[in-house]
Amino acid sequence: MIERNRSLARRWFEEVWNRRLAATVDELLAPEAVGHMEGVEVVGPTVFHKVRSALLVAFPDLQITVEDTVAEGDNVVLRWRATGTHLGEGFGIRATRAAIDFRGMTWQRIVGGRIVEGWDAWNQGALIERLRAATGE
Numbered sequence: 001m002i003e004r005n006r007s008l009a010r011r012w013f014e015e016v017w018n019r020r021l022a023a024t025v026d027e028l029l030a031p032e033a034v035g036h037m038e039g040v041e042v043v044g045p046t047v048f049h050k051v052r053s054a055l056l057v058a059f060p061d062l063q064i065t066v067e068d069t070v071a072e073g074d075n076v077v078l079r080w081r082a083t084g085t086h087l088g089e090g091f092g093i094r095a096t097r098a099a100i101d102f103r104g105m106t107w108q109r110i111v112g113g114r115i116v117e118g119w120d121a122w123n124q125g126a127l128i129e130r131l132r133a134a135t136g137e
Contacts, residue, residue, distance in 0.1 A: 001073075002071045002072065002073070003071070004113070005071055005074065005075075005076050005108075005110040006069050006071040006076050008028060008076075008110055008113065008115075009069065009071075009076040009078055009106075009108050009110065009115075010066055010069065010078070011024070011028070012024070012028055012108070012115065013064050013066050013078065013080065014066075016028075016052070017052075017062065017063075017064045018063055018064060020056070022049065025045050025048060025049060025052070026045050028113075028114055028115055029044075029045045029048060029114065029115050030111070030114040030115060030116045031044055031045065032044065032116070033045070033048075033114070033115055033116050033117060033118070034116075034117050034118075035048060035051075035117075035118045035119075035120070036117075036118065036119045036120070037051070037120050038120070038122075038124045038125075039124075054090065055090065057088040057089070057090060058086060058087075058088045058089065058090020058091065058095075059084035059085065059086060059087070059088070059090065059100065060084075060085075060087050060088060061084045061085050061087070062082060062083075062084035063082070063083050063084060064080050064081070064082045065080060065081045065082075065083075066078050066079070066080050067079045067080060067081055067103075074109050074110055074111055075107065075108070075109055075110075076107075076108050076110060077105060077106070077107045077108075078105065078106045078107075078108070079103070079104075079105050080103065080104055080105070080106065081101070081102070081103045082100070082101070082102055082103070082104065082122075083099070083100065083101045084099075084100050085097060085098070085099055085100070086098045086100060086131055086134070090131075091124075091127075091128050091131060093128070093131045093132060093135060094135060096131050096134035096135055097134075098130065098131060098134040100127060100130070100131075102122060102123065102126070102127055103122065104120060104121055104122025104123075105120075105121045105122070106118060106119065106120050106121075107119040107121075
């Protein structure tokens, strides 16, 4: 079970984020799943699709590399690195064409082959500051 969960968590990042496969969201995210993100909680696949879409509009070339994982029981923790270019409006900031590179961690709880809860931790405030600085505002 632990290795199956680890594989599912890695698949989430590869297919949902890097390959942009929306169908994987519906397959792997439980209908009642809760995502705890900076400043907001996302409940269910429909809301997650909207949040994901907004991020991909801002960073259409976003790529996330999973650098390491730790798994125990129903939990998988992933340490990752995101790179991309701010080519669309995002976070209330017009496109800057600035390259981004930041790291974060995601903790997923997986039950019955589906993600039921997740916590994302990354310095969103620092990213917004860098984008604002790139606009000269």
